[in-house]
Amino acid sequence: MTTVEPAAGTEEFDLGRLLAERGAERYELHARHLNHQLPRMLHTIGFDKVYERAEGAYFWDADGDDYLDMLAGFGVMGLGRHHPVVRKALHDVLDARLADLTRFDCQPLPGLLAEKLLTHSPHLDRVFFGNSGTEAVETALKFARYATGRPRVLYCDHAFHGLTTGSLSVNGEPGFRDGFAPLLPDTAVPLGDLDSLARELKKGDVAALVVEPIQGKGVHEAPPGYLRAAQELLHRHRALLIVDEVQTGLGRTGDFYAYQHEDGVEPDLVCVAKALSGGYVPVGATLGREWIFKKVYSSMDRVLVHSASFGSNAQAMAAGLAVLSVMENEQIVAGARATGSLLKSRLAALVDKYELLSDVRGRGLMIGIEFGRPKSLKLRSRWTMLQAARKGLFAQMVVVPLLQRHRILTQVSGDHLEVIKLIPPLVIGEREVDRFVEAFTAVMDDAHGGGGLMWDFGKTLVKQAVANR
Template sequence: MSIDIKSLFAENEAGRYALHTRHLNEQMVRVLKTIGYDVGFVRGQGAYLWDRAGDKYLDLLSGWGVFALGRNNPKVNDALRQVLDSELPNLVQMDVSPLAGVVAERLLARAPWLDKAFFANSGTESVEAAIKFVRAATGRAGLAHCGHAFHGLSYGSLSLNGDQIFRKGFEGFLTDTVEVPFNDLTALEDALKTKKIAGFFVEPIQGKGVHVPDDGYLKGVQELCKKYGTLFVADEIQTGVGRTGKFFAIDHWPGVEPDLVLVAKALSGGHVPVGAVLTRKWIFDKLFNRMDRAVVHGSTFAKNDMAMAAALATLSILEEDGVIENAAAKGERLAASFRSMIGRHELMKDVRGKGLMIGIEFGEPKSFALRMSWHALETANKGLFSQMITIPLFKEHKVLCQVAGHGMNIVKLLPALTLTEDDCKWIEDSFEETIAAAHKVPGAAWSLGKTLAGHALKSRAEA
């Protein structure tokens, strides 16, 4: 008897939180219940989710950017069904995959200065592979990264993270790592001139906080890396594959040609995890330099036919359906709309990003009543105000989004790249009403803030 997945989901839907409390992450269940996100999503299509009550939501998280094409894209689904129906000789291991060859060819066409691709199962695995590549290629052990960077959560990638919330309690990271401020070429040169740094890992646009560099920064990074013999690694795991309105975020700055480009997330089509390292032949050949080293690095499920089919479908959809162009146009519209709100709402301080990777930053207001309320929240827990935006957006406007990083008053938009004009209006109207409500003291928004502050203080006392 075949298993009935649809029925199994339906039978256990109502008890999902009890199951996770008993067998999985109980703290995540507590978080969802505390902020009122425990609605129980039962269906996803495109940029939308539906809960058990039948309410429709606009998802601005897209699985941390995985669902760039939206959920259950029919072309991706069809590609996966074809693999299952074709009885392909998947993962023979003592063979090579035709589909992987085609994916590599099409990805490298987007970075014509690079020659080789290495496939992995995720963004973190891609970072781990890149660490080995840069060390093997240069004969150096040192690694450099930026403050507030996020490169993954396994030990190698975690060693390159600049946010202590992810590092605390896991000490014992890779040695010979150095952190430099993002967008600071002077600090980078000070680190590189030791000639001990194998690779400098940097997100072209930082995911935590949505920080966009100055126009000359990445070109300057490239020049400094070349000068001191360090390899330039662009982590495009979140920013790549159309997210910023270009295929790669580095494409916004002509002439920027990193030695390694890392991709994942959106390449999966939202279904089958896949990551890739794109690099120069001479770097690749330093790792795989002899026949007896042909398997010196790899991953059991990398290059599997399901992942490769999902990647091929994704690349085809991006090219054929104008998805990247849509991301650029809708991102420009939303950013302009948000910037127009700054003059009307004193709590809004900045709007930044490219394409459909947008950060909205809030900061201390000038008016006395708002300022006092702001300080009370910040004292309870830094960055708490942003939850006064995200929670009403979810509960009252059915818009799912989240903060851009721990302790930040920055709300981040990372939606499907298939947003429509109606979706943009939904977003604009929802943010306008929510932000306006947050300027009323006393008011419902600040009553929520008081409740959140109470939870924060209680959690601190329990810690």
């Protein structure tokens, strides 16, 4: 096998040296060349950390201090960072030098990954591989509209399904949609409201309902029985059920898919992404029924009617196969169920102790912690001040000390929401539960005790919110 030598007078690319020489410029480079508001926001809330390395559920900074990750890259790092099995699979596939992406052959890895993925939803038959969750949703929208011959897709209030134009059309958060109209002819219905769903279906132009079994924004679970009843309604009107498992799938909620917590639910299309990547190579998948795929790809003339240039690439497929292998061999789903139950019960026990804490909800390792209006006069006046400036500031006041004082990374679960969402790597255990609960308890003690530092930071957030109006 021949190798190509670098031309005389040129140097080989050295990534390590480049990072050593210029890694310290990371925030400046981002501000200059990328989204300039991101470094500004991170600096304002004190999240402008410099993480040097990561492993499993932890980051480390230059001083060697560890940080517990309760965010998992918005759910991408289901197995934590740099899982050795996934890492090895990627080395192996690169070393294999496969004839990848020729476009006019059938490589083995996509078929093998599809076969393995479909074993977890045996009522489905085929898979389309793209590069992200939003592509998985776009695929489902296109397939549903073509298969039914109808234009309209229903979605739920406060849903999040992606930010490309099609997926944005079924996004229930106005803040993401504002300024990007016109979008697709789609309509929102309240999560759990079967009467609203029935009214829309009677109009006869609905292709599908797309729904998250547990909404990422606010961590709101579909009411018991809703998915099955919605499925029956949809099928009665010859419409399809699309379930978005981009964040809730692959063990996150303590079952392989979140829709499987409810008996009798068999979606027509299922969207998967995030954790299937192993945190390395972007990958999305749309699983569907045979008749839908056969209708879309109805002839050889339509063989490329829906495709993706990098879809089914060897690195993504190898990562997905390795992820599913690890999930099976390390019993990741059962672990997420047990650890999630422990974490949720420990946090729920604090609701009666702290008047600012109103609810703990979720399934498995997808947990929402909601804050609410306190009863005592002193705390109520401070709460009112924050709410008047901008809803969601108290949750931000909790997230910041969790990182700055306790080195735990979390997130506020959506704009203007007083909810923290916990979606840690599924590999965490009792040690990480103890660390989080102890830190969260300390932050709550500080807030209820009138801790100066925390409420002083609240004043900073209020000033920032007022300035941005």
